[in-house]
């Protein structure tokens with residue numbers, strides 16, 4: 173079976189698993205959701221169209237220009253990968269592995285390298301990890317708390333709204349805590365999302381202590397018997413000491429109320445900011461323990477390779493990706509679906525040939 177067929181099978185399995193988690197509710201399937209019954213592979217394909225057009229277009233062009241696999245071919249490939257923001261170290265590893273595989277499989281023709289690239293991207297992403305990494309960690313007995321951090325404008329509020337929707341779909345009762353008391357309008361923006369997805373928002377006034385909001389959020393979520401509390405925070409990067417102090421105070425409050433919490437500390441990064449996203453991640457990971465990354469606006473960039481750079485250079489899993497502005501556009505990250513999205517046209521082409 174071709175690697176592409178295997179990819180498709182993996183994605184279908186993942187999709188079935190997710191479908192099983194969805195709890196039917198008759199009240200809130202909005203028109204938007206009804207329209208949105210696309211498959212996972214279709215979502216990644218659409219969301220990655222800019223990257224695919226640029227990246228896979230360049231790879232195709234390269235393959236057409238070089239008939240045999242030689243040093244110059246690899247050098248140009250290296251450049252294409254670096255331009256797609258895959259990250260220099262990751263590109264070096266990938267090129268080494270490709271050279272090794274090309275030799276091992278005795279590949280002579282450049283078109284055969286395309287499939288090896290996609291295989292190696294999946295391998296490099298997962299590394300030695302178990303592929304079946306859990307999407308999110310939940311508290312088995314009691315309230316689960318997620319902390320969401322990130323600088324302004326990256327799509328933090330939108331992500332919290334989409335995540336709340338996703339959890340609701342799985343039958344969970346969600347409460348939001350408006351812990352970004354710093355930015356004007358942040359509380360109202362979260363309230364709009366709360367209303368939109370039908371979850372309560374706990375808030376104080378602008379400028380108040382975020383730790384106090386989070387504390388109230390926990391009490392309120394507990395008294396409501398909620399399953400998950402998602403806490404927004406202010407992402408002030410200008411002053412690392414302030415950021416550290418604020419996050420450590422919020423973390424202390426959470427830990428005191430619920431041992432082992434927060435169960436997730438998710439950093440939201442905007443993929444359109446490229447390598448800047450990497451440096452933000454470095455600063456945040458020094459300020460607090462991060463359990464995962466949400467990479468937004470992947471649909472808005474031609475440099476989707478940033479997913480690989482983040483995974484490899486920071487060693488933090490990308491748990492979700494934003495593939496559009498709609499409430500249903502937050503997808504659990506899956507390297508198979510990602511690589512499918514990058515090479516969809518080639519995949520379909522090779523399937524047609526096989527049939």
Ligand SMILES: Nc1nc2c(ncn2[C@@H]2O[C@H](COP(=O)(O)OP(=O)(O)OP(=O)(O)O)[C@@H](O)[C@H]2O)c(=O)[nH]1
Pocket residue numbers: 323324325326327328329330331355358361468469470471472493494495496497501
């Ligand atoms: N295309 C696209 N747009 C997105 C995605 N995620 C968020 N956005 C948009 O990005 C913009 C900023 O999102 P917000 O959620 O307001 O950003 P934020 O990080 O909360 O900003 P602050 O409240 O200032 O911290 C909004 O217009 C969102 O609709 C995504 O995955 N794809």
